[in-house]
Amino acid sequence: MSKHFDLPLTIDPEHELRFVGPFNRPVVTIMTLRNNSSLPLVFKIKTTAPKRYCVRPNIGKIMPFRTTQVEICLQPFIYDQQEKNKHKFMVQSVLAPVDADLNDLNKLWKELEPEQLMDAKLKCVFEMPSSEANAESTSGGGASGVGSGSAGGGSVGANTSSASAEALENKPQLSGEDKLVVPQMQPPIPADTAEYVESLTGEINSLRETNRELRKEVLQLKDQITRYRSSPAVKQVNEPYAPVLAEKQIPVFYIAIAIAAAIFSLLLGKFFL
Known part of the structure; x- marks a missing residue:
């Protein structure tokens, strides 16, 4: 156990993150990180499936000889036992420099060289419980989660320092489809x-x-x-103006001519008579 704590960072569980179904609701598992050094330690968590997980926090600091917990929430999905799960998580860590500003961790992380980082990779395991386990989870699901965490801690202590050192020194070789991305700290979907x-x-x-x-x-x-x-009643814009009074003045004009002709004929008759 003392050799195991010679490493700057220990992770519990060390190799696998187990998610126990049913998976039609958010499933949460806890990762415990411990700083075994006398200097502050900065960590960052990445995953190959950022849209499927919500990690809180995905970046943080651990003071000397202190422990912090990271909550990893698997979003609801349709579980298929025949589908091969290739989801992976990577925990990157580095001992903070003496003059480092720990208030802006993102800025500090950008200034670090890749050679300074220590990497540890974990794979995700999905488990669908039996009918008995499902009944027990409805009555006391919290106790089972704590038990699994403690079991993972025991396995961490059983490993030798050489195997742990190799896991931190050798960076995992990832293919194109296993590209690691920092997951967002978004709230999980409601239950x-x-x-x-x-x-x-x-x-x-x-x-x-x-x-x-x-x-x-x-x-x-x-x-x-x-x-x-x-509608014909509506006057168009370009229609020429035709006054209505002109139509009524035409018959009056003819009446005046008829009256004038009658008077002229009466005068002419009186003149000849």
């Missing part, structure tokens, strides 16, 4: 996923109904505008 999805579906349906009503109103307005423009 009542079905109710959440149902509420979103109701909102989408109401928005679609509102959209249909607005389309109907737009069509009605277009129809009214078309009928208004095609």
Whole structure:
């Protein structure tokens, strides 16, 4: 045990992160990190599947001879036993320089050289419990989680220092599909996923109904505008002006000529008579 604590950082569990189903809800596992040195230690956690996990914190510091816990939450998904799981986590750590600013860890991490980092890789294991284990988890799920964590701690103590040193010195060789990315510290999806999805579906349906009503109103307005423009009572913009009084003055003019002709004929008759 004393040889094991000669390493700057110890991880519990050391090699595997176990997630026990059912996986239709968020599943949380705890990773414990311990700083065994007399200097502050800075760590950062990466994963090959950042969209599937939520890690809190994904970067942090550990004061000398202190311990911190990292919460890793697996988001709900459809579990298939035939599907081969290739998810991996990597814990990178470094002893902070004496003059380092520990208030801005992201800036400090960017200034570090890759050769200064110590790496440790863990793989993810998914387990679907039996009917008995499922019944026990509903009555006392918290106790089982603590038990598994303590069992992982015992296995860490049983390993030799040479094997642990090799895991920290040799960086894991990752293929293109195993690219490690720092997961976001986003809140997990609510446990009542079905109710959440149902509420979103109701909102989408109401928005679609509102959209249909607005389309109907737009069509009605277009129809009214078309009928208004095609109506003969409406005067067009370029139509020439034709006064109405001119149409009424034409018969008056003819009446005046007829009266003048009658008067002229009466005068002419009196003159000849």
